[in-house]
Amino acid sequence: xxxxxxxxxxxxxxxxxxxxxxxxxxxxxxxxxxxxxxxxxxxxxxxxxxxxxxxxxxxxxxxxxxxxxxxxxxxxxxxxxxxxxxxxxxxxxxxxxxxxxxxxxxxxxxxxxxxxxxxxxxxxxxxxxxxxxxxxxxxxxxxxxxxxxxxxxxxxxxxxxxxxxxxxxxxxxxxxxxxxx
Numbered sequence: 782x783x784x785x786x787x788x789x790x791x792x793x794x795x796x797x798x799x800x801x802x803x804x805x806x807x808x809x810x811x812x813x814x815x816x817x818x819x820x821x822x823x824x825x826x827x828x829x830x831x832x833x834x835x836x837x838x839x840x841x842x843x844x845x846x847x848x849x850x851x852x853x854x855x856x857x858x859x860x861x862x863x864x865x866x867x868x869x870x871x872x873x874x875x876x877x878x879x880x881x882x883x884x885x886x887x888x889x890x891x892x893x894x895x896x897x898x899x900x901x902x903x904x905x906x907x908x909x910x911x912x913x914x915x916x917x918x919x920x921x922x923x924x925x926x927x928x929x930x931x932x933x934x935x936x937x938x939x940x941x942x943x944x945x946x947x948x949x950x951x952x953x954x955x956x957x958x959x960x961x962x
Contacts, residue, residue, distance in 0.1 A: 797833045799889035827955045909961040910945040
């Protein structure tokens with residue numbers, strides 16, 4: 782854990798939350814909104830000072846530069862190798878990337894995501910999982926947001942099993958973070 786933390790520039794004495802954004806393809810401004818929510822939780826004490834946030838972007842997605850602006854306590858991870866400017870085209874993860882993924886999940890105090898396969902890796906490694914569905918709280922229609930994906934068969938199975946805590950508001954997300962920490 783110490784070697785992993787130092788390798789990505791994090792203080793090894795601190796715990797960290799792994800946040801896995803949905804990506805601009807699924808939520809054009811939702812990733813920035815979530816970063817702002819997590820930052821407000823840091824500033825307000827919901828996330829204590831001994832906890833950093835590791836933001837692990839999807840390996841097959843382009844990340845807008847504005848999301849990579851420095852924020853205290855945040856560390857950004859852009860895994861995989863891209864061979865094209867298009868999303869989902871010509872990308873790969875080698876064994877070092879896969880090991881990095883396993884370390885990112887296994888050392889995380891909590892994994893927060895939207896609807897993503899990272900939930901499966903997190904469950905396998907027995908990490909607390911929070912799925913954040915804040916877009917409807919912001920007034921976005923179900924079919925115009927990533928929220929509709931929570932109603933797919935495979936995701937409903939994950940949620941009904943109790944394997945992930947689905948949060949539908951900023952207040953509930955804050956509560957889930959506090960309880961898991």
